Amino acid sequence: MTSSARPLRADARRNRQAVLDAAGELFASRGDDVQMDEIAAKAGLGVGTLYRHFADKSALRTAIIGRRFEAVTDIARQAEQLEDPWEAFEALLHGYLASVEPDAAFRFAILSPQEPTWGDIDSEKNDFGAIIRRIVQRAVDAGRLRPDFGADDFILITRGAMANMGGRDDWRRHLLLQVEGIRAPA
Numbered sequence: 001m002t003s004s005a006r007p008l009r010a011d012a013r014r015n016r017q018a019v020l021d022a023a024g025e026l027f028a029s030r031g032d033d034v035q036m037d038e039i040a041a042k043a044g045l046g047v048g049t050l051y052r053h054f055a056d057k058s059a060l061r062t063a064i065i066g067r068r069f070e071a072v073t074d075i076a077r078q079a080e081q082l083e084d085p086w087e088a089f090e091a092l093l094h095g096y097l098a099s100v101e102p103d104a105a106f107r108f109a110i111l112s113p114q115e116p117t118w119g120d121i122d123s124e125k126n127d128f129g130a131i132i133r134r135i136v137q138r139a140v141d142a143g144r145l146r147p148d149f150g151a152d153d154f155i156l157i158t159r160g161a162m163a164n165m166g167g168r169d170d171w172r173r174h175l176l177l178q179v180e181g182i183r184a185p186a
Contacts, residue, residue: 018043028104066121068106076131086144
C-alpha cells in the first residue's frame, strides 16, 4: 500500500478514498481528458485537498492502479494455495480478470499507451508478478501449460481480455479461445 511515514487521520483517509473513487469513475467514463478540478468537485472536496493527496493525474492513476494491485495480489495468493497447478492458473487468470472488470479506471491505466508510473507501487506490482511467475512455472512444470508459456504471456492474455471488456461478456469468449491455445497438448 502506498503511504507516507505516518498513517492518515480518519478524515484524510475518507478524503483520499473519495478522490480515488471519483477519479476512478471519471477516468473510466472520459479517459485522461478529466481535469483535477472536476475530480475534486465530484469527490465533494476542494482542489487543494486533492493536491494534498496527489500531485498530479499521474500520481492519481498510480494510486488507482496500486489499490487494484492490492486486491488482485490477494486473489493471486488464494490461487497459489490451490494444489492442482492448472486450477491455480485458471483461478488466477479468471479471478484477476473478474476483479478488474468493474474497474474501468484500472483497465484504462493498464491499457493506456502512456506507461504507468510504477515507482510508488513497485512493491505491489512485484508481489503480484512473483506470484504469477510461480503459478505459471508450476503449471508449465506439471505439463499443464505449454512449455514456452511465461509470466509475460499471462500479461498479454489479460490485456487482450481487458481490451474486450465493456458491457458484454466478449472478454470471456476471448479468454476461452486464448486458454485453449495455451493449454499443453494432452
